[in-house]
Amino acid sequence: MSWDQVKTYLTSNPDNLEDYILDHIGLDTLEKWLQRKSKKLNKPVKSSTSRNSCLGKWKFSVEADKRSMLTELSQHLVGSSNKALLMWELANCISSAVDADQFKLYLVYTEGEITEFAPEIEKPTSQPIRSGTTLAAHCAKVKDVLKFSTATPDPRYPKGVPGIKGAAKVLCYPVCSENEELEAVIELVRSKGHTFNEDDIEVVNSYLVWGGVSIHFADIYSKVQHQKSVNDFLLSVVKSIFQEMISMDTLIVQIMNQAQKLVDADRASLFLVDTKTNQLYARIFDVSIEQTEDGEFSQATKEIRDKARFPIGKGIAGHVAQTGETLNVADAYKDDRFNPAIDEETGYTTKSILCMPICIRGSVIGVLQMINKKSGEETFTTEDEESFKTFAVYCGLALHHAKLYDKIRRSEQKYKVALEVLSYHNAAAMDEIEEVINEGIPKIEDHEDISTFTYYATGLDDMAKVRKALFMFVDLFGVERFEYETLVRFFITVKKNYRAVAYHNWAHGFHVANSIYSILKASPGIFRPLECLAMFIGALCHDLDHRGFNNKFMIDIGSPLAAIYSTSTMEHHHFNMTINILQQEHHNIFARLNPEEYKQVLGNMKHCILATDLALFFPNKARLTNIVKEDSFSWDVPDHRLLAQALCLTGSDLNSSTKPWEIQFRTSKIVYAEFHEQGDVEKQ
Numbered sequence: 001m002s003w004d005q006v007k008t009y010l011t012s013n014p015d016n017l018e019d020y021i022l023d024h025i026g027l028d029t030l031e032k033w034l035q036r037k038s039k040k041l042n043k044p045v046k047s048s049t050s051r052n053s054c055l056g057k058w059k060f061s062v063e064a065d066k067r068s069m070l071t072e073l074s075q076h077l078v079g080s081s082n083k084a085l086l087m088w089e090l091a092n093c094i095s096s097a098v099d100a101d102q103f104k105l106y107l108v109y110t111e112g113e114i115t116e117f118a119p120e121i122e123k124p125t126s127q128p129i130r131s132g133t134t135l136a137a138h139c140a141k142v143k144d145v146l147k148f149s150t151a152t153p154d155p156r157y158p159k160g161v162p163g164i165k166g167a168a169k170v171l172c173y174p175v176c177s178e179n180e181e182l183e184a185v186i187e188l189v190r191s192k193g194h195t196f197n198e199d200d201i202e203v204v205n206s207y208l209v210w211g212g213v214s215i216h217f218a219d220i221y222s223k224v225q226h227q228k229s230v231n232d233f234l235l236s237v238v239k240s241i242f243q244e245m246i247s248m249d250t251l252i253v254q255i256m257n258q259a260q261k262l263v264d265a266d267r268a269s270l271f272l273v274d275t276k277t278n279q280l281y282a283r284i285f286d287v288s289i290e291q292t293e294d295g296e297f298s299q300a301t302k303e304i305r306d307k308a309r310f311p312i313g314k315g316i317a318g319h320v321a322q323t324g325e326t327l328n329v330a331d332a333y334k335d336d337r338f339n340p341a342i343d344e345e346t347g348y349t350t351k352s353i354l355c356m357p358i359c360i361r362g363s364v365i366g367v368l369q370m371i372n373k374k375s376g377e378e379t380f381t382t383e384d385e386e387s388f389k390t391f392a393v394y395c396g397l398a399l400h401h402a403k404l405y406d407k408i409r410r411s412e413q414k415y416k417v418a419l420e421v422l423s424y425h426n427a428a429a430m431d432e433i434e435e436v437i438n439e440g441i442p443k444i445e446d447h448e449d450i451s452t453f454t455y456y457a458t459g460l461d462d463m464a465k466v467r468k469a470l471f472m473f474v475d476l477f478g479v480e481r482f483e484y485e486t487l488v489r490f491f492i493t494v495k496k497n498y499r500a501v502a503y504h505n506w507a508h509g510f511h512v513a514n515s516i517y518s519i520l521k522a523s524p525g526i527f528r529p530l531e532c533l534a535m536f537i538g539a540l541c542h543d544l545d546h547r548g549f550n551n552k553f554m555i556d557i558g559s560p561l562a563a564i565y566s567t568s569t570m571e572h573h574h575f576n577m578t579i580n581i582l583q584q585e586h587h588n589i590f591a592r593l594n595p596e597e598y599k600q601v602l603g604n605m606k607h608c609i610l611a612t613d614l615a616l617f618f619p620n621k622a623r624l625t626n627i628v629k630e631d632s633f634s635w636d637v638p639d640h641r642l643l644a645q646a647l648c649l650t651g652s653d654l655n656s657s658t659k660p661w662e663i664q665f666r667t668s669k670i671v672y673a674e675f676h677e678q679g680d681v682e683k684q
Contacts, residue, residue, distance in 0.1 A: 083219050084117050087175070090211035091186045097207060098171070098200045100188040104161070106136050107184050109381065114140050114185055129182075134159045136185045139172040143182060146172040147196050161187060171196035173204055175212070230262065230387070234394060252283070252398055256368070259391040263354060263384040265370035270395070271308070271317050272366040280321055280367065282308035308342060315339030317367045320355045324364050326389070329353040330379040354380040356388055358396040366399060368392050419580070427584060428492035432463065436488050441479065442471035450514065451521045456663050457510060465510040466491050469540060472517040477533060481592050490589045493581050497544050502674035503667075504546035513540040515652035526635070527645070530597055534604030535645055537578075537589075539652055542609045544577035546570060548674050551613070553682065568613040575609045604645065611646035612653045620646050 095103040106114040358366040498506035565572035656667035
């Protein structure tokens, strides 16, 4: 049969339709059909059941009606992130839905208490959660729905509902979180009409399910926004600590002021532990949340701060410093541990206190104290404690950073003093400088044999080697772009900064520079001028301040140099010594180079000095071997040029093996002597 045929049959046989409906269709479905028919005809149809109109409208309405009701409820709950106001709006909606004449809302601010809330109440009253007083207090204790008539007193809550006069029917409903923790109590009051029944309770349940979800997500949103503001501030704190290097007192005041705003405290103080006297003293004291005209945060005078010193264990802050426990004191003057001496000195009245230890590596180094909650019940909440704990951690980091920064600053000053002393004692002597300058720029006829590979400075004293090194420099680069007096100072100071060890001394530095000089003289135009400059000065300085020990030994003994430079330890130190000499007054031989040239010379020079580490020689040699085998070497490739410079420095560092046999033999004995000295130290 078609649908049209079915409709014709049912219309013609209404008795059969009625029999089918009575036998097979449930009452709930009939109620739904009635609601839909009512909506279609736009006429109210009274429900045939005993359920009240609110529940019938909710439970048996079509989906569009439910959406409309929930949308209306949501609109009341949207627009405020304040949980108390949201709860108030929800209670108001429930009151209207069950035809209550009035309602009361109690919220849980403090554990063990409920506090009446309404937007117009300025000073709300609180009552303990217990039986034997009011209906709301008993409901909060048992966490169960209670129905009550003022005409029939109940011994469980003899005070009933305060403020309600005459006969009234009351429905008291606890609102709990998903963890079964009490959040609120709603009292619904009817002065007229019938008592509340199970249908009313079901309506309340229905509204609380949806309203509870709305409040839950509004609460989450509020917490997210709150956490975002906290995170933004913490990010600014971290930036201040690690970038701006502002005054640490200023930074700590900023942190504490933000913590004040977070917990709504009127005053804040920071006490530090003096381990020598076992006392607490005020570093930041009585900071106000208000700013002065110049944008600073006011705090107590230095005279009062100086007096704020007391033994650990005395007062609230002293107790926290001693035990490491957080204290939340609702009434300071009722706490035996409170020390009123500070109030007497400042004239300020302390009411509530939130006090927390600052710990670094398990030890209490200070105490943060927030004073006088400004809003609500004027006592700090558990949420305040959690927020304050975060700030205490960052305040501890700031203090720890302050100490480290002070240590670093003192170390830097000590380093500068030590560098001054070393510079004075290691710099060239004036009489030596004047003697060499007075001799004039060296001439070639005095140094004719110096460019041969077989040359070795046998029998020359250290100053004679300085003169020959000056000649090699002038011969290679001239003096047009260099100040001769600065060159003299630099070369003599380099000589003086080589230690008197068996092999890696000034004579060795001179001979390596001489080998580079010979290479450059024998291959004109191969290396560019700045490359030649870096190679020659790098060779001259490549073993500055060598201690006669190899890199492995320096690492094994835990030398400070090994802590600074984990690879090529001594080579990095040699380069750093070169830079130190260049930075001394009247020693910068590269002063007339432009910035780009200066940067290139220092970069190439570092590359050349590090290349004298034999640990780098073998991979460099293997690379060059492969390049040569592939016939791909090109002077136009920057990396190939750097490789050639590196191997020239390494070869020059081992130049004694290319000298006549007697020189090789004598040099080998010197090298072994230095190794034996290292071995003697290792035995110790």
